[in-house]
Amino acid sequence: MKGSPIDPNRIYASQTSGWFGQLLQCSNDGGNTWEQPGVKPDEAPLSWPPAKSNRFLYDLSPETGKPLTTHQWYDGTQHPWEFKRVWHLEPLLSDAETVYTGVEDAALFRSTDGGKNWHELAGLRGHGTGPAWQPGAGGMCLHTIILDTANPDRIYIAISAAGAFRTDDGGLTWKPINKGLVSNMIPDPTAEVGHCVHHIAMNPSRPGVLFMQKHWDVMRSDDAGDNWHEISGNLPTDFGFVIDVNAHEPETLYVVPIKSDSEHFPLEGKLRVYRSKTGGNEWEPLTKGLPQQDCYVNVLRDAMAVDSLDQCGVYFGTTGGQVYCSSDAGDNWQPIVHDLPAVLSVEVQTLA
Amino acid sequence: MNPSSLTPLTIRVILPYHLRNLAHVGPEVALQVVEPVTIRRVLDAIETAYPMLRGTIREYETGQRRPFLRFFACAEDWSLESVDKSLPSAVSEGKEPLLIIGAIAGG
Numbered sequence: 296m297k298g299s300p301i302d303p304n305r306i307y308a309s310q311t312s313g314w315f316g317q318l319l320q321c322s323n324d325g326g327n328t329w330e331q332p333g334v335k336p337d338e339a340p341l342s343w344p345p346a347k348s349n350r351f352l353y354d355l356s357p358e359t360g361k362p363l364t365t366h367q368w369y370d371g372t373q374h375p376w377e378f379k380r381v382w383h384l385e386p387l388l389s390d391a392e393t394v395y396t397g398v399e400d401a402a403l404f405r406s407t408d409g410g411k412n413w414h415e416l417a418g419l420r421g422h423g424t425g426p427a428w429q430p431g432a433g434g435m436c437l438h439t440i441i442l443d444t445a446n447p448d449r450i451y452i453a454i455s456a457a458g459a460f461r462t463d464d465g466g467l468t469w470k471p472i473n474k475g476l477v478s479n480m481i482p483d484p485t486a487e488v489g490h491c492v493h494h495i496a497m498n499p500s501r502p503g504v505l506f507m508q509k510h511w512d513v514m515r516s517d518d519a520g521d522n523w524h525e526i527s528g529n530l531p532t533d534f535g536f537v538i539d540v541n542a543h544e545p546e547t548l549y550v551v552p553i554k555s556d557s558e559h560f561p562l563e564g565k566l567r568v569y570r571s572k573t574g575g576n577e578w579e580p581l582t583k584g585l586p587q588q589d590c591y592v593n594v595l596r597d598a599m600a601v602d603s604l605d606q607c608g609v610y611f612g613t614t615g616g617q618v619y620c621s622s623d624a625g626d627n628w629q630p631i632v633h634d635l636p637a638v639l640s641v642e643v644q645t646l647a
Numbered sequence: 648m649n650p651s652s653l654t655p656l657t658i659r660v661i662l663p664y665h666l667r668n669l670a671h672v673g674p675e676v677a678l679q680v681v682e683p684v685t686i687r688r689v690l691d692a693i694e695t696a697y698p699m700l701r702g703t704i705r706e707y708e709t710g711q712r713r714p715f716l717r718f719f720a721c722a723e724d725w726s727l728e729s730v731d732k733s734l735p736s737a738v739s740e741g742k743e744p745l746l747i748i749g750a751i752a753g754g
Contacts, residue, residue: 312665313715314663314749315716316703316713318669330699334698334701335699336669336670336671336699337671345698347701347707349702349703350702
């Protein structure tokens with residue numbers, strides 16, 4: 296789920312079920328009512344044939360597409376690309392009608408008509424390393440899309456378990472940006488692709504400086520992903536999913552350490568956000584208002600957000616259905632809702 | 648061709664709960680379908696009347712029924728029948744509905 300940065304009333308959300316497949320929903324009134332783009336119930340469709348907001352077809356056309364190759368399956372054999380679901384929606388910074396989606400099996404799609412129709416940016420899937428990509432435990436998903444605030448042609452994306460990629464020409468061509476990542480669970484720990492990147496965050500005021508929560512390791516790049524170095528420092532465990540950056544202090548970071556890839560809950564059952572005010576390496580636990588015993592939830596990759604108020608608010612949701620909020624940059628926390636289903640995505644808007 | 652065969656018949660279809668919500672309809676919808684009344688023609692009529700249901704019952708590209716959905720007519724399972732086979736006359740005459748049912752999956 297994601298709201299438009301320039302139109303808070305426009306919110307995009309993805310739904311998927313085994314029964315009815317992929318659905319794309321859009322709200323034009325801040326979430327009060329929802330519709331599938333272009334086919335509003337009780338109204339004639341805006342065009343015929345009607346919009347296909349739930350159709351994500353890999354682009355195989357000779358002009359713009361790439362042949363649908365195979366990718367690596369869990370057992371190392373090759374496996375065909377199959378669309379399964381949308382993982383992430385990212386509306387353009389300057390245009391509410393243009394939105395990117397990351398899907399499983401990994402590919403990037405774009406709509407320029409408010410989600411009514413989707414077209415793949417096939418240069419990513421077809422740039423060359425595709426056959427070496429493999430699914431993570433959650434599937435081969437493109438889960439992170441970061442639009443560069445200074446350069447409209449520059450986009451960063453991340454795929455589990457292929458790694459991070461960047462385009463500098465608006466999505467036409469792509470290159471892996473995984474130098475410096477070390478993943479000991481793959482045959483070549485420093486391979487060009489194959490890394491299980493969990494999430495990447497960037498402060499909009501400082502494009503090019505990226506922070507990554509990898510499967511293990513918290514990483515930093517100061518050169519738009521060309522080189523990464525580890526900033527896990529004194530974290531008690533550097534496995535986790537979410538990572539975010541303070542809206543006003545670009546060297547202030549937040550992660551939620553999770554015990555391990557085998558045990559997806561906080562160490563010792565204590566839910567702690569760790570904050571670094573030094574751009575990494577030196578981390579402090581934030582515990583005030585968070586459960587410090589018998590807490591066995593996870594915090595998923597899209598389930599943390601920050602607001603832009605003077606004292607940066609920080610929000611995160613858990614697989615136990617709680618959403619916690621800190622209105623003072625992480626010093627104090629309180630649950631703002633606590634009985635939801637597992638929280639997959641947290642989005643915050645500052646309304647006048 | 649017999650001119651009467653071009654006159655659309657009113658076919659009743661029962662939709663699963665979530666699709667009713669997407670289309671803002673009740674449990675049963677009535678659709679106009681020209682003979683021969685087949686599953687393909689009924690689905691075509693559903694998707695014309697309710698374009699928000701395109702892609703939710705059958706795949707865009709292949710027309711394949713989504714795996715967790717089944718079709719029933721007159722207490723018989725039509726899920727694996729050819730979509731071009733004529734449905735029972737009780738369905739084409741509007742006495743019985745075509746049922747589109749979600750599999751009981753997940754508990």
